[in-house]
Amino acid sequence: MSIETATTPSFDYISQLIVRKSAIVIDPGKNYLVESRLLPVARAHGMASLDELVQALQKPGAVALVDEVVDAMTTNESSFFRDLHPFNALREEVIPSLISRRSKERVLNVWSNACSSGQEVYSIAMLIREHFPELAGWRVRLTATDLSKQILQKAQSGIYTQTEINRGLPMPMLLKYFQRDGMHWRISDEIRRMVEFKALNLIEPWPSMLPKMDIVFLRNVLIYFSVDTKKQILDKVHRVMQSDGALFLGGAESTMNLNVKFDRKIIGKATTYLPI
Ligand SMILES: C[S@@+](CC[C@H](N)C(=O)[O-])C[C@H]1O[C@@H](n2cnc3c(N)ncnc32)[C@H](O)[C@@H]1O
Incomplete structure (x- = not known):
């Protein structure tokens, strides 16, 4: 299965979805971030591209997939006694x-x-x-x-x-x-x-x-x-x-x-x- 890069409408759809669900703003030009976080989600669901993932996100009953996508776009960096x-x-x-x-x-x-x-x-x-x-x-x-x-x-x-x-x-x-x-x-x-x-x-x-x-x-x-x-x-x-x-x-x-x-x-x- 070849993995294709996504089209601009797919990036736009994803960044609007993420800001609506979590308030996280994905700045223009951060396509690499969206790809690196979401291609693994697409693959895990047997899809070859972000365009396919976006189609799946728009289907009725995609609630769990939406949660998974929002989850994948969060940055969970943390450490003990961070900044001390x-x-x-x-x-x-x-x-x-x-x-x-x-x-x-x-x-x-x-x-x-x-x-x-x-x-x-x-x-x-x-x-x-x-x-x-x-x-x-x-x-x-x-x-x-x-x-x-x-x-x-x-x-x-x-x-x-x-x-x-x-x-x-x-x-x-x-x-x-x-x-x-x-x-x-x-x-x-x-x-x-x-x-x-x-x-x-x-x-x-x-x-x-x-x-x-x-x-x-x-x-x-x-x-x-x-x-x-x-x-x-x-x-x-x-x-x-x-x-x-x-x-x-x-x-x-x-x-x-x-x-x-x-x-x-x-x-x-x-x-x-x-x-x-
Ligand atoms: C970088 S971590 C910060 C962790 C910890 N507070 C620290 O400073 O080490 C950011 C966290 O914010 C959470 N987050 C992002 N958007 C959120 C939202 N709308 N509501 C609640 N948590 C959110 C993410 O899931 C992520 O775990």
Whole structure:
């Protein structure tokens, strides 16, 4: 079976579908990206080209195929303690000050948004176990959400390759919180049980039962969206946050020029965004 490159209408159809379903903007000229991500999907369904895949996507009942295509267009790059500074800020200032401000309620809600394969939320869970034994009697709720059901399954399994482990996980934490599982490493049940994973598409309505969040990680996902979408999502994040909570964005992201209701605060080498 020969694999053919796609026609321009097929690329247009795919980029419109992706932006409608996920808000991810595929810039013109990124045809190579669409091809490298979607030709394997086409092949897996016995199709020889993206044009054929596009025809199949338009058939009634193609819901599962649409999900698969959107999933394949997400970038799931992540690592343990990614960029380190936000985690230092959590440990040195954000969590200690929340502990003193929430000492009556003894409740802490943390949201890892667009959590991908789970390294971010498990890093937060390990940091809490490691440095805040006083939270043992609290209701600490770590919610982790992503659009991609496939990546959520991986996150939930808590199983990582040696390469993933080598990227950012300190050796003492590996020894303390992971067990060998064949060629892989599996996170301990103690840490896994601290986290609740759920599917959530940032551009669809959010479940109303989300608790008010003290800490929100929304990192390395806004970069894929248009300015309008970034603004809408940050407005929604603002609404689900405690007024004295803290938001963390990715290193290449900021609220600059978005006219949203957050103040910037530098903690050590990290930038946090505080609801106004
Ligand atoms: C690069 S990863 C970021 C992972 C992690 N936050 C980090 O910084 O390491 C981006 C994630 O955003 C998710 N994503 C993309 N569009 C989304 C949307 N509309 N709603 C929810 N998640 C989305 C992708 O599935 C992917 O797992």
